[in-house]
């Protein structure tokens with residue numbers, strides 16, 4: 214038996230909007246509060262891939278630790294640290310190191326696999342019978358390699374995923390061209406993850422789900438949360454730029470700012486941000502049928518409804534630093550030769566963007582409650598996979614708020630594990 218509450222969700226990114234919609238459909242009154250419009254932050258410009266269990270292996274790993282020094286030293290490398298930010302980042306980096314040993318990684322991968330199992334179905338549930346279903350395509354995803362050496366070095370990961378039961382089709386150069394004629398001969402190998410879906414526009418998807426939320430009776434208010442008032446075991450009130458609001462139940466889905474909201478409650482979370490960039494060539498149709506990730510150069514390439522998008526790289530510089538749009542150019546310089554017929558001159562407009570991926574040191578999200586607060590649930594830290602995980606996480610949060618068993622062990626995702 215479900216008892217209804219008023220639930221306030223902080224954050225109208227894809228994570229907060231999906232949680233809001235699931236909570237609303239559970240019979241609660243729901244208000245989402247965001248200082249900006251829905252989808253205007255990290256959820257605006259991602260590569261649009263809705264990954265399934267094929268992304269179960271978290272990034273921290275012995276292999277990455279071996280590669281990181283080389284990657285950080287390279288000019289225009291896929292990974293960069295602003296050195297002035299290094300002292301602030303140190304505790305996060307130490308957590309990353311601890312999560313990188315093989316035992317911790319495999320343990321985390323099993324938990325993450327269980328969470329990723331059901332990502333595409335969760336979106337089906339949210340979008341069924343609405344115009345938003347049209348924004349999601351069932352076309353799989355390619356993990357592409359430009360060198361034999363690169364493909365060979367992925368063997369260990371392929372084996373681990375196969376052991377987990379992930380379905381994948383290995384393609385040689387000819388098969389890549391048959392599957393995806395828009396790709397040039399530079400792609401030597403690819404793994405086709407057939408169970409992944411993708412959206413043709415992540416911003417429109419977030420906006421569309423927000424519109425759906427409002428049309429079903431939800432409320433979205435534009436305001437910044439500036440303080441959180443709490444008693445001994447409950448949050449009682451939020452202070453916002455448009456005034457105070459009473460809290461019955463609270464969900465924190467504030468993306469890369471979630472640690473700042475938590476700090477208003479006296480909590481310390483080791484959240485940081487991996488800043489990524491994109492460049493979109495508007496009006497350019499490359500004919501790409503499905504999105505791809507370049508496994509060696511670490512960026513994504515996707516044909517969106519508005520044009521072709523080059524997206525990726527990781528910059529560790531904190532939430533507040535100014536963007537460095539040189540990084541958006543680098544992705545294009547690396548990625549353009551993967552396309553057989555890419556003509557940037559055809560673009561009606563070229564836009565660049567920076568987004569902040571919310572990431573905890575072990576690359577697992579924070580999902581659930583913390584001791585000391587009986588009416589607060591956290592839903593943040595979805596790193597490179599926030600679009601993929603948003604609908605599934607939202608269902609889990611709705612289960613938790615309703616007191617239902619979400620059907621998986623959430624121990625690995627405890628928000629206060631660091």
Ligand SMILES: Cc1cc2nc3c(=O)[nH]c(=O)nc-3n(C[C@H](O)[C@H](O)[C@H](O)COP(=O)(O)OP(=O)(O)OC[C@H]3O[C@@H](n4cnc5c(N)ncnc54)[C@H](O)[C@@H]3O)c2cc1C
Nearest residue numbers: 226228248254255256259260262438468489598599600601
């Ligand atoms: C280049 C790039 C490519 C990516 N590609 C993919 C991909 O292909 N697939 C995938 O699954 N993921 C991808 N991601 C990751 C994905 O975009 C993010 O994980 C996801 O958007 C995070 O969503 P969110 O709702 O947590 O955060 P956000 O979208 O950033 O939303 C958080 C919201 O909280 C609000 N907020 C914060 N603090 C407050 C406050 N105090 N008061 C009021 N509001 C507040 C903010 O205004 C913001 O709107 C990519 C990311 C990047 C950068």
